[in-house]
Amino acid sequence: MSSRFSSATPIVSVVVPCFNEAENLRPLLARLVPVLEATGRSFEIVLVDDGSRDETVAVARGLAAEDPRIGLLVLSRNFGKEIAISAGLDHARGAAVVIIDADLQHPPELVTRFLEAWDAGYEVVHAAQKTRPEEPALKRFLVKTFYRLLGALSETKLPKGVGDFCLLDRKAVDALCRLPERARFMKGLYFWIGYRQLQIPYDPEPRLAGGTGWSVGRLFALALNGLTAFSTIPLRFAIYVGLAVSAIALVYAAILVGNVLVHGIDVPGYASLMVGLLFLGGVQLIGLGILGEYIGRIFEESKGRPLYFVSDFAAPSGDAAFAEAPPTDAATSRTRPAAE
Ligand code: UDP
Ligand code: MG
16 A cells, blocks of 8 residues: 555545535434444544535534544535545545445445445445435436436446445545546446445435435436446437438438329428428437537546645544554555454
């Protein structure tokens, strides 16, 4: 492991993306910390404030002051969950990194199971939702349609019900950190990187306090990101539709010519002309739109801007219980027994 890390490199890092989660942080840690302590491994918790507009930073600062194992990374503005997670991964030092939502929808107790799977050699361990009960039927339908579409269009097959609640081995974290793209559809990237993967089914809990940070518009943007980042098949849309329309046009032309030969010249045809014109115009605009989507993304990526800016980082200062452990094996060994 690189010398970037001090002797107190934790075994497990927990990254928590937070956007307006002031009321949830304390209850989350009250459940999470005992779970981590019970595993007998050194750990750190990195709270990532994603430009919250409530008291999240103040609450997180208080928590970090109370417990040296808790660190706080404050981003300069709201960059979105995908980037907040990436920022957290960049700053997490553990040999394994757990990503968990701040709103307690992800039961912290599952982390124990994650670690068992990690010990068994899995490098990417995901919690897979059995159900998503509290959501409106329309949203459920749209989400389902999106995953179907993605499954049909992309070579990266996403397992069902998998979100961001997961454990990543250091190898997987380093792989994700090496991806330079701005359009980070994390759900896809977790699988795209490969490694030994396992899914553990679980039932999500209702959000503790506050509302979801995802508006319909943002979800739609995320879906578009996912589709365009993991498939170029839409670009072929114009070819397929073009071929189909040409075929239909050929048949129609043959019918028209036949008609003229049999019945002589016939002038009417305004309706068919109009329909053909409008249909083709629509198809062309859709094709242009798809091209535009991809070109816009090329433009975004080509600017090569940094993913995020940090306005403040208070690194966790260490796990007192493990501080005296020998420095060398801390980063490499997977399972270290509790300190004596
Ligand atoms: N989140 C974030 N930035 C955002 C939106 C959300 O860091 O712009 C965090 C949020 O604080 C929570 C997690 O991402 O910890 C999941 O968000 P949320 O509960 O709103 O989404 P859902 O559970 O509906 O997927
Ligand atoms: Mg939530």
